Every structure is written in structure tokens, then in C-alpha cells.
Amino acid sequence: AQSVTQLDSQVPVFEEAPVELRCNYSSSVSVYLFWYVQYPNQGLQLLLKYLSGSTLVKGINGFEAEFNKSQTSFHLRKPSVHISDTAEYFCAVSNNDMRFGAGTRLTVK
């Protein structure tokens, strides 16, 4: 079975600073990887996804993530955050079914 671990439950950061949200997964087979964002009182939206090919994936709102197979990681990064990036971020892994991490709350001050 596959699983996802988001290493930080909360990440506070100042506006215009860089940010990295960490995600590690475990799976015995090849998987697809996703990051979703949830703004307050809303549903989840897809931020970016890795299916195959280049290990550096660019998503919406200036976010990007890098798939590292040897470290089984898929960390999310943004070089300069805005107040509007304050939200909950979820990493997910999918093969035959989908599993989510517990989420990381990004607070931009």
C-alpha cells in the first residue's frame, strides 16, 4: 500500500521569502504524485502533478515541485511567497488508488 508523509504540519513564513513544503511517499510500485491547495472554506484544487518525464514540475501560482525517486520525495517550492498563498497544502500519491498526506498549513505574514 502507498502512503504519504508531510513532514511539517505548519510553516510560517514572511512575505517574499522562499518556502519549501516537504513530502515523502512510500510505495512498492511506480506512482503519480500531486500537490493540492485548499484555501479557507473551500474545496481542494490541483496545484501540480507529476506523471512521468521531467522531474521538475511547474504548477500554478509560481509553485514547482521536484520528484526525487531515490529519496522518495516530492517537495513543493516557491521562491517568493505572497499573502494570498496562505492556505493548506496537501501532497498525494496515486497508483490504483489515491492517498493524501495530513497537510501543511502555510501562513504568510
Next chain:
Amino acid sequence: NAGVMQNPRHLVRRRGQEARLRCSPMKGHSHVYWYRQLPEEGLKFMVYLQKENIIDESGMPKERFSAEFPKEGPSILRIQQVVRGDSAAYFCASLPTGGGTEAFFGQGTRLTVV
């Protein structure tokens, strides 16, 4: 994603009543997931269904909770004899047949037990 419809968006129930949450997946999708999000917490997997089959219900509480996805009609998450601790946002996600791609989420149902 507007394609996954959940209703109602908000539901208020008194303790001991039943709550029924509905999820209509996107057209062509035959896989449905239900997740619960408690206040100030992340998403917790509850159940994974395909049409007429429960594939994985390892996240469902053993009592009072049930889910179905009939051949026709929406998926239903049913909570019997609700308690205050059931107050949460319940999200439904659907995937196309065969899985392996992104899940599309509904806007959620916010259940409040008073």
C-alpha cells in the same frame, strides 16, 4: 472542480439524527473517495468506492457510518445517530475509470451537529 457535485453544502443536524451526504462524480468517473476534515486538521481518508463496490473502507468508523455508490445515482455517505464529534467538512473526490490520474474534488459538505 465544479464537475463533482456535493449536496448539501451545509447541513445542520441535532444529536441523534441521521445525516446523508451526497456526491455526484464527474461524468465518466466510476471511482469515488470520501474524506473527512475536522476543524484545524488535515484530510482523513474514509472510504474508496467503485460502482456497487466498496474497495477500501479502512478509514471509516466501525459504527454509525456507511457509504454506498449504486449503479445509478450519487454516492451517499450516511451517518446515523450523529454526535458533536461528527461535525466536520466531508469531501468527495472522483477519478476516472482505471485511476492513475488526478482526483477532482467537490466543494464539500459542512456538517454541524448541535
